[in-house]
Amino acid sequence: MANIELLILITLSLGLLSYVLYHFSPRLSSALTILGSFFVFGSVLYHGYIGSFDVSSTLLPYVSFSSSALSIFFAVIITFTYAMVSLFNPYFLKTHKAGNVHNLLFLSTLAFVLGVLFTNHFMTMFFFFEAVVWTSLFMIPLKGSKSAAIMYYRFSAFGSFALLGAIFLLKANSGTFLITESLAVVDGAHQLVIFILLVVAGMAKLGAFPFHIWLPEVLGKAPDHTSALFSGGLEKLGAFIIVFALVRVAPVGATFAAIDLAWSRYAVAILGALTIVFGTLMAIRQDDAKKLLAYSSMSNGGYMLVAFSLMNSISVMGGLYHVLAHALASVAAFLAIAAVARQTNTTKMSELGGMIHKMPITYMVYLIAIISMAGIPPMGGFISKWLIFQAVINKGLIFVAVAVFFGSVGSFLYVFRPLAALFLGQELPQYKKTLKEAPSLMLLAMLILSVLNIFTGVFPTPILKVINTVIVEMGMNEVVLTTFTIEGFNGLLHPGLIALVFMVGVFVAFVIFISLKKSKKVGLMDTYTAGNFIYTEELMHYSVDFYAPLERLYEKYIDIARNVYRSLDHKIKEFARLIKYFIFTYKPEITAFWVVLILILFLWGDIA
Amino acid sequence: MIISLLIGLGVALGGFTFQTALGGVNRKIVARLQKRVGPRWYQEFIDIFKLLSKRSVSHGWIFDFGVIMALGGIIGTAMFMPVTSNILAFPSFDNFFIFVYLLAVGMLGMAMSASGSGNPLASIGVMRALTTMVAYEIPFMIVVLTIIKLAGTSSVSGIAEFQQMAGNNWFMIALPLGFVVAVLSLMGMLGKKPFETYIAPAEIASGPMVEYGGKQLGMLFIMHEITVFIEVSLFVHLFLGGAENIWMFAIKYFLVYAGLNLVSNVNGRFKIDQVVVFFYKWPLAMAVVQAIIAIYLGWVI
Numbered sequence: 019m020a021n022i023e024l025l026i027l028i029t030l031s032l033g034l035l036s037y038v039l040y041h042f043s044p045r046l047s048s049a050l051t052i053l054g055s056f057f058v059f060g061s062v063l064y065h066g067y068i069g070s071f072d073v074s075s076t077l078l079p080y081v082s083f084s085s086s087a088l089s090i091f092f093a094v095i096i097t098f099t100y101a102m103v104s105l106f107n108p109y110f111l112k113t114h115k116a117g118n119v120h121n122l123l124f125l126s127t128l129a130f131v132l133g134v135l136f137t138n139h140f141m142t143m144f145f146f147f148e149a150v151v152w153t154s155l156f157m158i159p160l161k162g163s164k165s166a167a168i169m170y171y172r173f174s175a176f177g178s179f180a181l182l183g184a185i186f187l188l189k190a191n192s193g194t195f196l197i198t199e200s201l202a203v204v205d206g207a208h209q210l211v212i213f214i215l216l217v218v219a220g221m222a223k224l225g226a227f228p229f230h231i232w233l234p235e236v237l238g239k240a241p242d243h244t245s246a247l248f249s250g251g252l253e254k255l256g257a258f259i260i261v262f263a264l265v266r267v268a269p270v271g272a273t274f275a276a277i278d279l280a281w282s283r284y285a286v287a288i289l290g291a292l293t294i295v296f297g298t299l300m301a302i303r304q305d306d307a308k309k310l311l312a313y314s315s316m317s318n319g320g321y322m323l324v325a326f327s328l329m330n331s332i333s334v335m336g337g338l339y340h341v342l343a344h345a346l347a348s349v350a351a352f353l354a355i356a357a358v359a360r361q362t363n364t365t366k367m368s369e370l371g372g373m374i375h376k377m378p379i380t381y382m383v384y385l386i387a388i389i390s391m392a393g394i395p396p397m398g399g400f401i402s403k404w405l406i407f408q409a410v411i412n413k414g415l416i417f418v419a420v421a422v423f424f425g426s427v428g429s430f431l432y433v434f435r436p437l438a439a440l441f442l443g444q445e446l447p448q449y450k451k452t453l454k455e456a457p458s459l460m461l462l463a464m465l466i467l468s469v470l471n472i473f474t475g476v477f478p479t480p481i482l483k484v485i486n487t488v489i490v491e492m493g494m495n496e497v498v499l500t501t502f503t504i505e506g507f508n509g510l511l512h513p514g515l516i517a518l519v520f521m522v523g524v525f526v527a528f529v530i531f532i533s534l535k536k537s538k539k540v541g542l543m544d545t546y547t548a549g550n551f552i553y554t555e556e557l558m559h560y561s562v563d564f565y566a567p568l569e570r571l572y573e574k575y576i577d578i579a580r581n582v583y584r585s586l587d588h589k590i591k592e593f594a595r596l597i598k599y600f601i602f603t604y605k606p607e608i609t610a611f612w613v614v615l616i617l618i619l620f621l622w623g624d625i626a
Numbered sequence: 627m628i629i630s631l632l633i634g635l636g637v638a639l640g641g642f643t644f645q646t647a648l649g650g651v652n653r654k655i656v657a658r659l660q661k662r663v664g665p666r667w668y669q670e671f672i673d674i675f676k677l678l679s680k681r682s683v684s685h686g687w688i689f690d691f692g693v694i695m696a697l698g699g700i701i702g703t704a705m706f707m708p709v710t711s712n713i714l715a716f717p718s719f720d721n722f723f724i725f726v727y728l729l730a731v732g733m734l735g736m737a738m739s740a741s742g743s744g745n746p747l748a749s750i751g752v753m754r755a756l757t758t759m760v761a762y763e764i765p766f767m768i769v770v771l772t773i774i775k776l777a778g779t780s781s782v783s784g785i786a787e788f789q790q791m792a793g794n795n796w797f798m799i800a801l802p803l804g805f806v807v808a809v810l811s812l813m814g815m816l817g818k819k820p821f822e823t824y825i826a827p828a829e830i831a832s833g834p835m836v837e838y839g840g841k842q843l844g845m846l847f848i849m850h851e852i853t854v855f856i857e858v859s860l861f862v863h864l865f866l867g868g869a870e871n872i873w874m875f876a877i878k879y880f881l882v883y884a885g886l887n888l889v890s891n892v893n894g895r896f897k898i899d900q901v902v903v904f905f906y907k908w909p910l911a912m913a914v915v916q917a918i919i920a921i922y923l924g925w926v927i
Contacts, residue, residue: 276922372744374688374742375686378687381688385738389731389734392730392734393727394727394728394730394731394734395724395727395728395731400727404721404723407723408780410771411771411774411775411780412775414771414775414917414921414922416768416771416914416917416918416921417914419767419768419771420764420768420910420914423763423764423767423768424760424764427759427760427763427764428760430730430733430734430756430759430760431756431757431760434734434737434752434756437738437741438737438738438741438749438752442688442738442741442742442744443741443742443744443746443749444744445744506780508774508777508778508779508780508781509718509721509722509779509780509781509784510718510719510721511719511721512716512719515716515719516702516724516728518631519631519634519702519705519706519716520698520699520702520728520731521702522631522634522635522701522702522705523638523697523698523699523700523701523702523703523705524694524695524698524699524702525698526635526697526698526701527693527694527695527696527697527698527701527845528694528698530697530845531690531693531694531841531845534678534679534841534844535679535680535681535682535840535841536681537681537682537683537684537690537840537841537842538681538682538683538684539683539684539686540683540684540685541685542685542686542743542744543744544683544685545685545743545744545745545836545837546745546747546836546837547745548747558744558745558746559744559746560746560749560750560753564749564753565753565756565757567754567757567897567898567899567902568757568760568898568899568902570899571899571902571903
């Protein structure tokens with residue numbers, strides 16, 4: 019489907035159809051959702067790749083579209099996330115409170131996301147953005163948590179108001195709502211305010227510090243497979259806005275001479291660094307696997323902020339590639355956890371253990387995902403982190419580098435924890451009988467994601483060439499690429515070679531292993547216990563407070579941001595009560611007094 | 627390509643042999659320090675081959691798979707390592723970050739295998755190893771950032787050649803504060819006292835390794851020796867100007883390794899949170915100060 023408008027309308031009507039169909043056959047409704055998601059993904063990928071999108075708009079009033087390499091890049095990632103998550107839908111609808119609306123909401127958000135990405139008019143974009151918020155909002159409480167949805171709405175609304183403010187200022191500045199035209203001529207007194215508002219809008223959507231509170235709440239409490247959607251899809255819309263603010267708007271303010279970077283951008287990079295550090299520290303101490311991955315999403319959002327704020331081709335390429343690599347890795351990890359949670363009804367690591375024995379494929383999917391997430395070769399996350407490191411080192415950003423390296427090493431800690439506590443360790447007796455490997459559709463989605471995680475790490479240059487067109491479109495120089503290598507500021511990278519050498523190493527190790535005497539297989543309880551007799555699996559399973567010695571060092575300080583918001587909340591309520599007491603009272607004479615006073619104020623000039 | 631891969635495998639094998647022999651020699655040196663006679667210099671070889679020949683137990687497929695992944699990752703990392711400017715399997719692809727991150731694959735494999743054994747003592751050991759890693763890695767990477775920024779390349783052999791050029795000092799002298807930090811970090815990497823909490827002999831039943839025996843333990847010993855080879859060679863190339871020929875490399879390597887062993891043997895053991903606090907206090911501050919001095923102010927000796 020080459021016409022974007024038709025694509026959006028068809029997706030919306032498929033959503034309505036799936037809602038109606040659900041009442042006859044939930045299974046058919048889910049099948050329709052899967053077909054619809056794959057149809058959208060296929061259309062976006064095909065027409066995006068050969069550049070044959072039809073942007074004409076005839077049916078919807080006031081709406082106009084345009085297609086750019088940037089929007090196609092984001093659209094492919096987000097629609098792919100939707101397609102993968104849709105394969106999980108049929109297995110989760112029964113557990114939902116209102117399963118009948120899920121497919122409708124799912125396809126509507128997909129349609130509105132396309133609207134956000136492809137419109138060329140700021141007000142239309144704002145409308146679609148709000149539509150995405152309002153539809154995705156109702157997907158969160160389907161598992162039963164209303165508070166997370168409210169939290170999501172509050173931060174989203176804050177981001178939306180910031181965006182709206184920026185849009186109005188841009189209009190005042192340039193006289194047009196068209197995106198490209200108005201962003202091109204940002205100048206004058208409004209420049210800094212527009213920059214700040216756009217950055218705030220993007221950061222609120224991305225869940226960056228200090229607007230990160232909603233992210234773990236939503237991703238932790240949303241239905242298990244929906245969390246993947248938020249992390250891999252909707253959160254990335256924040257990155258899309260950040261690109262507007264940091265790459266397409268000219269730098270604002272004085273330049274910091276030592277590092278040749280505008281102060282305003284340096285401030286954003288520092289906020290990104292703080293996001294990385296806070297996300298990492300909080301992820302390390304979570305007991306809930308989904309919340310842990312949520313904080314890791316936050317920390318990875320910090321990498322994107324750092325990358326986009328540095329303003330050169332390598333860093334922007336690193337940032338865009340990180341959007342892709344993180345989407346693939348985090349969706350795979352969330353879906354693997356969802357596959358476990360579907361059968362165990364919990365995502366708490368302290369209640370799980372030994373899943374690998376019954377779900378080995380899910381385990382391998384999770385393993386590949388976390389290798390990518392931790393930025394270890396030969397997976398996609400390594401390429402993007404390498405590019406970001408190149409940019410950070412080249413600029414000599416020491417304090418940002420501390421955070422970037424900390425986040426990178428810290429991610430080994432937190433991604434290993436679900437691996438050890440949830441998948442490995444003792445096989446707990448309550449899951450021994452009932453647990454099965456995930457059903458085939460879920461496995462299909464997870465395997466596709468794993469293959470892509472490996473592919474993006476072994477042979478990234480075709481994708482990087484696509485990103486090069488995005489970079490050129492935004493007015494920067496191309497990054498030098500050959501068929502296999504990437505040239506950074508201070509070195510060459512040959513991802514395929516790394517994978518090959520790694521495989522050779524594993525092959526050698528494998529040959530050593532099988533050429534030696536075969537081992538005798540023993541059970542998991544048959545272990546060294548220092549002379550104690552232990553017969554219960556729980557006692558032999560180390561999963562509670564995994565990093566206790568490290569957590570002890572900072573657990574006093576973890577509530578600061580939350581407390582700030584809580585007291586802000588309190589202050590706002592207090593102020594509102596004050597206003598209510600004086601203005602909106604039950605006494606008619608006071609109301610009449612205010613009405614008269616306000617009328618006098620309004621008519622002041624006319625009377626005099 | 628085949629030739630390069632064979633050279634790489636040669637470096638890995640040579641590194642293993644050299645480090646294992648040196649490990650034996652160092653046991654001798656330490657023994658003399660403690661007024662013992664000590665084992666023969668080839669004792670480490672005997673230990674490893676004995677283990678490889680024994681029949682062992684396995685706790686499931688992940689237990690074995692993790693060991694293969696660990697040794698494979700480390701062999702792969704060693705294949706990229708330059709020995710001298712000429713003995714180098716993949717010229718211009720010996721990026722510093724490959725060493726740091728490909729090494730992590732091996733570590734992950736070992737951690738996975740240890741947790742897969744089902745023994746909580748192993749998991750505690752892994753937790754301590756990862757916590758130690760998050761402590762020593764950051765100051766070290768900041769110092770390396772300074773080096774890469776000054777040398778203009780992240781290729782390890784390129785950095786070594788940069789120091790050999792006339793007018794440039796070794797980074798050991800050029801960045802004195804950074805050198806101290808790197809020595810401390812190297813002690814953390816090698817698991818030398820006072821940062822050997824994750825093995826902690828006589829405390830947690832030898833940490834991650836508790837369940838291993840036979841060929842699995844033998845392979846992890848090989849992995850450990852190659853890891854030490856990678857880390858010490860990295861140090862030689864980054865701070866001691868690399869090596870023009872293989873003898874210089876051997877001498878520098880021996881001095882670094884023996885020196886660290888001597889320092890380590892007069893120390894006690896930190897608790898795990900003390901390790902973290904220690905590294906985030908002085909070494910990190912020194913690394914940042916060094917980076918500011920060298921990058922922003924341009925004061926390099």
